[in-house]
Amino acid sequence: MAEPHQSTTIRFGILGCADIARKVSRAIIHSPNSTLYAIGSRSIEKARTYAAANGFPSSTKIYGSYDEVLDDPEVDALYVPLPTSLHLYWVVRAAAKKKHILVEKPPALNVKELDVILNACDSNGVQFMDGTMWMHHPRTKIMADFLRDSQRFGQLKAVQSSFTFSADEDFLENDIRVKPDLDALGALGDAGWYCIRASLWAANYELPKYVTALRFPIKNSAGVLLSCDASLHWEDGKVATFHCSFLSNLTMDITAIGTKGTLQVNDFIIPYKEADATFSTVSEAWFTDKDLEWNQKPSEHIVTTDLTQEALMVKEFSALVYGIKHHGLAPEKKWPTLSRKTQLVIDAVVASIDKGFEPVKVNY
Amino acid sequence: MAEPHQSTTIRFGILGCADIARKVSRAIIHSPNSTLYAIGSRSIEKARTYAAANGFPSSTKIYGSYDEVLDDPEVDALYVPLPTSLHLYWVVRAAAKKKHILVEKPPALNVKELDVILNACDSNGVQFMDGTMWMHHPRTKIMADFLRDSQRFGQLKAVQSSFTFSADEDFLENDIRVKPDLDALGALGDAGWYCIRASLWAANYELPKYVTALRFPIKNSAGVLLSCDASLHWEDGKVATFHCSFLSNLTMDITAIGTKGTLQVNDFIIPYKEADATFSTVSEAWFTDKDLEWNQKPSEHIVTTDLTQEALMVKEFSALVYGIKHHGLAPEKKWPTLSRKTQLVIDAVVASIDKGFEPVKVNY
Incomplete structure (x- = not known):
């Protein structure tokens, strides 16, 4: 060029x-x-x-x-x-x-x-x-094409996602993401942001009806979240759960399950290798006779990009x-809309924690 | 032989x-x-x-x-x-x-x-x-060796697991697993059993302190669970969430995250191919300079077996x-003990649903 x-x-x-x-x-x-x-x-x-x-x-x-x-x-x-x-x-x-x-x-x-x-x-x-x-990696568009495909994926039913990394002592003492006056949302605003965006992305950006924080999140002494889980529930019964944390090994998985297909990606936020990013899909998976093996293995797809x-x-x-x-x-x-939807879910997780882990209706 | x-x-x-x-x-x-x-x-x-x-x-x-x-x-x-x-x-x-x-x-x-x-x-x-x-596949022992390794995996922090399969109309009408007088535990007792066992297995069979069913499980007209989620919380802060369902594409994933390592397996209940079963591990994953890529990809391990x-x-x-x-x-x-621990968690999920999704203390 x-x-x-x-x-x-x-x-x-x-x-x-x-x-x-x-x-x-x-x-x-x-x-x-x-x-x-x-x-x-x-x-x-x-x-x-x-x-x-x-x-x-x-x-x-x-x-x-x-x-x-x-x-x-x-x-x-x-x-x-x-x-x-x-x-x-x-x-x-x-x-x-x-x-x-x-x-x-x-x-x-x-x-x-x-x-x-x-x-x-x-x-x-x-x-x-x-x-x-990661919204801008060409892989994301190709994965979304799979998720929106009524034949290969069907209707979304469930998403599990995680983003964790093992912060060192210096981070846990001094990083802006553990300071209530700087990044008060802690691991939720940092790592959880990606999981929430991934869940919304998998749901074609439909907002969930209810968001529920899971009990026993981990906070530091200043009250900033270091690790938490939450679930998103949509009107039609689909569900997403996520885990975000500063306290464990680097992991960034999405498993998205539809009526007809499954998407798996293990490096959704930062690809292992930028130039050749992979993901796996499988459609209409079932067993061979007598349930001894699968009728197919998931297919691995490779998406190359010149620009990061x-x-x-x-x-x-x-x-x-x-x-x-x-x-x-x-x-x-599009972009402010996606930011706002993600932030709405962040707010709902915080509200659910504040309300003793009750489900919180997402305010549109 | x-x-x-x-x-x-x-x-x-x-x-x-x-x-x-x-x-x-x-x-x-x-x-x-x-x-x-x-x-x-x-x-x-x-x-x-x-x-x-x-x-x-x-x-x-x-x-x-x-x-x-x-x-x-x-x-x-x-x-x-x-x-x-x-x-x-x-x-x-x-x-x-x-x-x-x-x-x-x-x-x-x-x-x-x-x-x-x-x-x-x-x-x-x-x-x-x-x-x-799956407890008896040699892969399970090798994966457990990784999970118990303080150097390669560290302390377990989180487990996400799923077992779903897309039951056909005949199953959803007639299978014993949707009948309240036959297999009243439905998807929880069938598919959820495996996820709970996997969560306990990852935690070296330590029982969680609390179990919480997630809201909005899906039941059939006879009240039998077709799909549900739950979370397990241990005293030391580790957490497991699982999703089990009869209503979506065949999927059987575990992501187990420790302080130092991560285990990923996508066919834990029935391997894609019985004779050559795989799983992935990564330890001390981090980013390259400027967070552009990972310092390593997870390693894939292959475990062969002559007997299923x-x-x-x-x-x-x-x-x-x-x-x-x-x-x-x-x-x-060992075997009755594992059965009983798994059943204790099943009971706690049921109790949590019955109590309006409150956390239920696991009775030892």
Whole structure:
């Protein structure tokens, strides 16, 4: 693919020097329609060191504050990897300055906050997208084609998903995701976000009617969730359960079971190998005579990609921004809608925990 | 292996002509220390046809009642694939006649019944084992070695398991597993039994402290469970959730997550291919730099076996019976203990449903 003209690319500013921004800044560099234009940190020295360590283009503007990034008229879009508690303030402020918003998940501490954010983006005509990268891997589309196939998969009946990783002592002491004033949703907002999105994705984004947190979640001494489980129940009887945790070995499984087929994927959030991502499907599985063996093994599918899923995310986001900026298109509603549905379920899990693990009706 | 003398083999009688007995009778024929000696049915014609259709040895005695099998002094052991509601009566009656008992799961409708059965076996000095075949596949032992390995797996934190199959219309109308007077535990007693056993197995047979049924199980018009979910919580914080159902595509997954490792198996109850059964493990999984990929893919392990898991089950059972019969050994406690623990959890799921999905303390 030919290198596009600089003027047709979307210019990104990054707020802060988060670890996750190392990956996304690389994606911005790799995405063909995006330019890494500026980074701001409360410490200009930190920003300078970070930019150098992470291969930022030498042309990248280095700012000693977030506001300077927002005030730079050349910045089209912001990538916001700040702690969740800061999203409301900075995203609303950035939207008011007509900056398009790519924000790390969870996008807000609750739906009430998220609605303020989304209204700010909407009224300023800017694109909103959260940083759920796996949505953008081409594998995800191909898996969804299977899940939506009435012949191969039938109707969805059950989803089991997990996202766990073994946080080290330093993480459990110091990471923003264990701090009530920074990422108060803890493992639910971080790891659970992906399981909830996967459950909604498997259900073709139909919201469940009820969400129930399972008993005995594990919290740290500050009350932040380190591990929890919840179940989602839909009107038609389908059910999803998930387990998310900072306290066990890296695992990211989905088993989605339909009336006619089953989907299995063991690396849904970050593929084992980016370029060749796999998943398994089986349809109309049954036994051989006398139930001795299966009539078939699941088929493994391999999906190749030249760009990483995070670069594809940036590319899709930038294409939407380009359409708004140069062709007067309206922002794409799909992405804020998915963020909001995911956050609605997060809220319901929290409410269920607060209500002694009663089922909580999901407020649309 | 040399064919053993007839006199050293354990002689089986089978009660009834259940579908599942086709598989187990074949296993009795294949197991080197067992002989298929007799079958009894309420209809001698049915028994004769069944024996012929399933390759029973021509020497097999055909009886027109269960009692005749029990009364045959040459019968050492009974395989009992009758509906669960009949287990109590027939197993107690058979134990009184000193017959050793291999009984289909669930062994009883509840622990109270099972205790009567186990006491009858115990007081008559006969071996008891339920027909949970996958326990006897050599893969199960190798997977357990991984789960018990403090270096490769660490401490168990979470288990997700499922067993579902898509029952046809005839099954949903007529199978004993949807009839309240025959197998009143429905999908929980049939499919759920395996998930509960798998959860206990992963926890090295430590019983959970609490069991909670998830809301909105699906029952047929007679009140028999067709699909349900439940969670098991242990004192130390580990959790297991399972989904069992007659209403969706054949699936039998376990994901067991420890502090240091993860086990994945997608055909735990009946391997895709009996002779070469697989599972996957990964230890200390983490990401490469910038979280772009995993540092490793899970390893696939292949376990080969000459005998099917059901033949291995019969072989193990017969070896225990042989030891009792010829060497005066006591019956092996392991098998009734595992049956009872599994049944205790079944009871707790039922109790939780009855109590409006409250957590139920498991009574030891």
